[in-house]
Amino acid sequence: MVISQIIFYMLAAFTLLSALFVVFSKNPIYSVLWLILCFFSIAGHFVMLNAQFLAVVHIIVYSGAIMVLFLFTVMLLNLNSETEPHKPTLLKFAAVLSGGALFLIIIAAVRSTMPVPYVAPQLSEVGYVKNIGMKLYRDYTLPFEVASILFLSAMIGSVVLAKKERFN
Amino acid sequence: MENSIQSVPQNWYLLLSTFMFCIGVMGVLLRRNAIIILMCIELMLNAVNLLLVSYSSYAGNAEGQVFVFFIMVVAAAEVAVGLALLVSIYRNVASTDIDILNRMKW
Missing domain, CATH: 1.20.120.1200 (NADH-ubiquinone/plastoquinone oxidoreductase chain 6, subunit NuoJ)
Incomplete structure (x- = not known):
């Protein structure tokens, strides 16, 4: 091994x-x-x-x-x-059972897929900062900028949601 | 030290992330505390991240890792908004039990 x-x-x-x-x-x-x-x-x-x-x-x-x-x-x-109050035992049993059933279904679905072939070692350096940065700033510039707008709206939304309402 | 791409088959990562995803689903179904449910959603997102990174590394294509980056962005925003909603709910009903919040059930 x-x-x-x-x-x-x-x-x-x-x-x-x-x-x-x-x-x-x-x-x-x-x-x-x-x-x-x-x-x-x-x-x-x-x-x-x-x-x-x-x-x-x-x-x-x-x-x-x-x-x-x-x-x-x-x-x-x-x-x-x-x-924390807990769910009744029947519901717990059903939750564990359905989780296991989902696992079996996904395994049965992906069992027949083709395994991904190995690539040459010089091609497997895709995770380095240089390659990711090239990909991110060359091909995915617009989604990168949209992500900053998403962060801004999430920040405003969480501040509005968590603020106490004093005026009424 | 050699990386695990040469010696570990990709199916093992598929099995691992499937199992992690099912643990997350089971937690969402099992628990009643809304914070634990948010954590289980994070667990499911991480299982998908792991699978995307493994496929991207094995196939030698960087786009999967860019997608993982964007999934992390969305997860961070989701957690911020979700926890703010939770604090607001707790201020109104003094509990994070999701079975209390059944007013919109019908």
């Missing part, structure tokens, strides 16, 4: 375990912390796939910004006590 296969197995087991703990832990704070670990292991997968730029962006955006936002909201709403 090659060393990269061992690293893949360890990262995959870590990713799946932390994702399961996100779903099944009772306390929302623990869910947020497990989700941060899951995002770090996905960044490790990106490094193994030669996508270094996306790995760094993933750590900065997800673990740095989004999860801090989640943690801040959980602590702001004082949800760290285990006060």
Whole structure:
């Protein structure tokens, strides 16, 4: 067994375990912390796939910004006590069953697909910053600018939504 | 150290991200706390990101990674707006239980 296969197995087991703990832990704070670990292991997968730029962006955006936002909201709403009412057992059983059924259906659908052929090693350097930047600023300039407008509208929208209505 | 493209088959990444996506779906169906549901949506988005990056790396095409970049942009905006909505809901009904919010059911 090659060393990269061992690293893949360890990262995959870590990713799946932390994702399961996100779903099944009772306390929302623990869910947020497990989700941060899951995002770090996905960044490790990106490094193994030669996508270094996306790995760094993933750590900065997800673990740095989004999860801090989640943690801040959980602590702001004082949800760290285990006060969440749970669904009845029949509904839990149905949820797990339908998740497993979806997994089986997707596996059965993609089982007959063709595996992607390997490319030459000099072509597999697509994840470097130079190639991504070339692609982003040459072919995808308009979506890049539209994304900034999306961020602006999301910022205005969240400020408007979370503001207290004092005037009525 | 060699990268995993040469020695790990691409089907393993397909299996891994399918399993992660189904864990996210299961969490959305299972939990009642709206914050956990948002986190499970993030989990599903990350499963799709992982699959896109693996396909793009194996096929030697950079456009998949550009798409992952845009998915990250949309996810960040979605989380900001979703958490603002959640804070506003909590201010009105003092709970984040989604089974309370059934006023628009019919």
